[in-house]
């Protein structure tokens with residue numbers, strides 16, 4: 115046969131591809147089943163070893179009348195408890211985790227191009243984005259925590275022996291209280307206590323009378339600034355990384371943001387677990403030292 | 406040894422082999438001979454309901470430990486171990502404010518291997534939170550969430566939430582100071598949500614503070630509600646891995 119039948123040539127190509135795929139494959143028994151078996155054995159031994167040597171903790175009987183200091187949630191929620199110290203409880207305890215989970219679930223609907231799947235960080239800038247995201251996420255979180263803790267003001271005092279010169283920049287509480295525009299006696303001081311009870315006349319509709327006071331600096335410090343930081347800083351990071359050529363493709367940006375998120379999550383968890391002591395003040399802490 | 410290459414003279418070993426793997430009892434249970442030929446190896450996987458979670462063949466790179474670090478499998482392994490040790494703990498534990506703490510104490514002091522069981526359950530629970538989180542990172546960094554696996558990633562996020570809830574509900578059961586106050590702090594966070602927060606907290610705790618109602622609710626969720634949901638979602642998760650053509654591989 116001199117003239118190749120195109121249909122036949124094509125099916126030969128398909129067969130060739132199928133054969134090559136077969137050659138890339140292994141049988142699940144024994145290759146995978148044995149690995150699974152061995153790791154099950156190894157981890158059973160490790161877990162028994164751990165359980166024989168380290169006992170699970172058990173404190174005194176539960177007593178609603180005695181609040182331990184500090185009281186902490188389980189470790190995997192201490193990231194949220196740490197955020198609670200810096201923003202409105204609804205934001206830290208519910209809204210941020212909900213939005214974070216939805217964003218996590220939405221990742222594949224965002225990054226839909228299936229290039230580079232099935233391989234560990236195969237792109238040229240992928241690892242770079244892991245490092246940048248992790249570094250910015252962890253250091254940024256630490257800096258924000260230190261700032262809100264007034265660590266810079268304490269260091270200043272220790273170094274110079276004088277009080278930090280800008281009182282409203284000591285931490286966010288001070289900013290809320292003493293920012294020149296609305297500190298006591300300033301013309302805008304009324305912003306801290308705006309009575310809205312008279313506006314919402316729910317009593318006219320047969321509802322309960324609502325006494326509602328609005329504290330604008332508090333809203334700013336507990337809600338608006340944290341939201342701006344949590345939304346704005348990641349956007350800023352991506353923008354800078356884009357400008358610098360660090361993150362160019364969508365997947366680059368995904369890796370940058372995901373690594374940043376994981377770093378923030380880990381940093382908050384570690385600080386909440388090991389560096390929040392009595393009264394949740396910043397300082398080394400371990401539950402085992404107290405019991 | 407391939408099936409077609411039977412030596413002409415059967416050795417002792419061969420006869421023993423046939424006695425064990427070719428008799429009616431073995432065949433009635435396993436349907437195929439000992440998996441020492443490719444055909445029997447594939448049959449072993451395809452005809453066994455548990456092994457059938459796997460395909461019969463997989464891509465070469467997927468058995469490399471460094472591809473998955475076994476993290477999804479380990480999460481599942483820990484889930485099974487938690488179920489077994491959890492059932493054993495249930496023999497000794499009564500979810501009542503009067504008894505719970507004493508039951509745990511007795512488990513640690515009077516019950517043979519009781520402390521070991523409790524320790525295993527506790528460390529596996531912590532371990533599972535870690536392995537699930539790391540599994541999620543592995544899936545992300547290998548780009549395995551990309552089409553057609555988008556929805557399995559979403560199922561995964563649900564499994565992550567269920568894992569955290571399983572751990573959280575279990576945290577209350579020892580009824581010690583750690584348990585009571587951790588759950589108080591945690592449920593107060595729920596209560597801070599706008600509008601629906603306080604009603605939700607009330608339903609979860611069964612009252613204004615963590616007491617008997619909260620204990621029985623957390624217990625029921627912990628030993629039956631959440632494990633069932635997790636089992637259902639895991640079933641879907643594993644089914645989808647097969648349907649989506651096994652683990653993600655380079656195009």
Ligand code: HEM
Pocket residue numbers: 232473475476477478479480481484537540541544547549550554557558559560561562564565568639642646651652653
């Ligand atoms: C209880 C929790 C979970 C269990 C028991 C579980 C189990 C597994 C197992 C056994 C695999 C096979 C490959 C491997 O071991 O890596 C797998 C793959 C996968 N898992 Fe999970 N998983 C869980 C949670 C999650 C989470 C939290 C996510 C993501 C948010 C996720 C997303 C995926 C995806 C997309 C695959 C396919 C990976 C690929 O194609 O390479 N899973 N899971």
